[in-house]
Amino acid sequence: MMIALSFLLSFYGFLHFAMSVKKHHMDIYKGWYQAKPLSQREYWVMQAIAWLAMTASFYCAVVIWGIGIGSMAWLMLITVSALLVVALFSYRLQWFKWLWRYTCLGHKFAPPELKSSIDHRSR
Amino acid sequence: MKGPLRKTMTWLHTWSSILLGWLLFAIFLTGTLSYFRMEISHWMTPEAHVSVPSEQSMSIAAKRLAEVAPDAESWNISLPSERSNTLDLSWRNPGDNQRRRGPMEVLDASTGEQINVRETRGGDFLYRFHFELYHLPRGVSRTLVEIATLAMFIALISGIIMHRKIFSDFFMFRTKNRSLGWSDAHAVTAVLALPFHLMITFSGLILLASTLVFWGGDINRGGNGGNQGRTTDVVEAMPVERLPLPDLTRMLDTAEHELGAKVSFLLANNPMTRDAEYLFYSSERTSLLGNRFGQTIALDYDGNVREATGMFAPTDANVSAVSAINGVLRTLHEARFADTFVRWLFFIAGVSGTLMVGTGSILWATKRAKRQAGQFGFELVHTLNIASIAGLCGAVASYFWLNRVLPADMLTRQSWEINGFFIVWLIALLHAAIFRHRNAWQWQLWVSGGLFALLPVLDQFTSPVGLWGAIVDGDVLRLSFDGMCLVIGGILLSSAAYLRKKSQLVMAPNTSSSKTITEQKAITS
Incomplete structure (x- = not known):
């Protein structure tokens, strides 16, 4: 249970890390509406969330395994969750978008309803 | 080699890794498989699949040993645990050679029936291959592996320095832009892990460091002392008073209670005598320190606690900082703490890591394919790439296949499994040399991937217990192995599919370009 939590937290952190990179940010928003470059404020918010999530995930790992084994196991855990993020990003961009929209701050930064209505009008 | 730092590093990275890349791939692949060493060994002895761990194991073991080896100098009982399903007994009769293994038996952990397992090296072959290769003098092969590790370390450091945008490209994997596909796969697998x-x-470098040092003893042996230091040296067998067999199950309970962990191994010195010493070892560990076994506890003939040793308690008296660090590194390297x-x-x-090494070697060849095709050096690398990457995977898969396909009671079957491994590898090399420009890559990847992916099917039909039975029994060891085969098979098959797609695109460039244009249109509109 704790392991799953630790994994999900690190996955969540990596989602935000990925989105705080300009190129990926553009990739994600490209299909939604006229892409808006990542603002400085957004960048810092995402970084903060990501680091918080990573810290929490590390804390969980330490609780489960203790500091010695925990730090090693955690490093492997985040390796796998980062690989998952990369796989999603490269092969299942739609799923990534969905996750971003509904579980993260996707709404805040680019409300999907608004964007889709713009899309419809322009068509 | 002259030039700015980054260029120098690129040079270093390329040449330190390509020269030993094939060896490194073999080391990485067999090493990765060795994480499942016990699982592989278990899978490769299907006779033992019927054994299901049970609570009575200890009393079964005690009864059996008291029957067959009442006068033994020592007993070894390996209880079923997370990493083994059977009950393994061995003992040493008085006057036996200290260095040789005594008689052994494998029992069904719940019924106590003896199991005749087929003769096989199991996962140990791959594990040994990982750092000693095969059939080379030990010193030579270890030194070779150590040099390859050194090259790997240099490649890693130079790779980190030469990577321009380590953070902005962190999640980059451009499958769409095909020219960068290999390079991204290389970078992603390298950076993320x-x-x-x-x-x-x-x-790995430190563990084999002694092979590059030509003076002094073999320090590798230092942190390894499990029970060697413990065995009492009985010079000759003397008639001793025999006591009735103590209640080992109760002692096991005491030991587990005292240790607060599950015991997986029992070493009994002078069992059933007044000098008896029953050492209970637990393999569960809560820290990276300590040696092979997590904690031990010693009980005397009556079941009283004689001494309990914690994680860091040295059985071999003097533990220096060096050997402690050595122990930690070994624990890390072999992931001994892992559930x-x-x-x-x-x-x-x-x-x-294996993918990183493999894609790195491929990258070297694809970068030079246009300019150097036809040159001896390039053709050599190209051929060796195919044989050492796709071919080796096929060889490993056929090692597993042979284990199940060769008759169980065949003479010298153990060596034929290994011979088969090398024969398949040799065939792969010949095939790669002859067909290197005619889809040798694709063929070998299809075949190896297919062999791996079909292993669970083979398992279903050649084991006395079917896969459904394994799920019901909770045979995690076996399911782990089958899952591992599916993962490896999936990777091999999908890279074969990727290559096929790529070659089709080269065949019909017009359709592909029109497709990308429509894709772009779809995105921009």
């Missing part, structure tokens, strides 16, 4: 690569390379889940994490990191 970087902690693993650094840890595994550095610890099934963490083991899988390490395995995935290992797979990405």
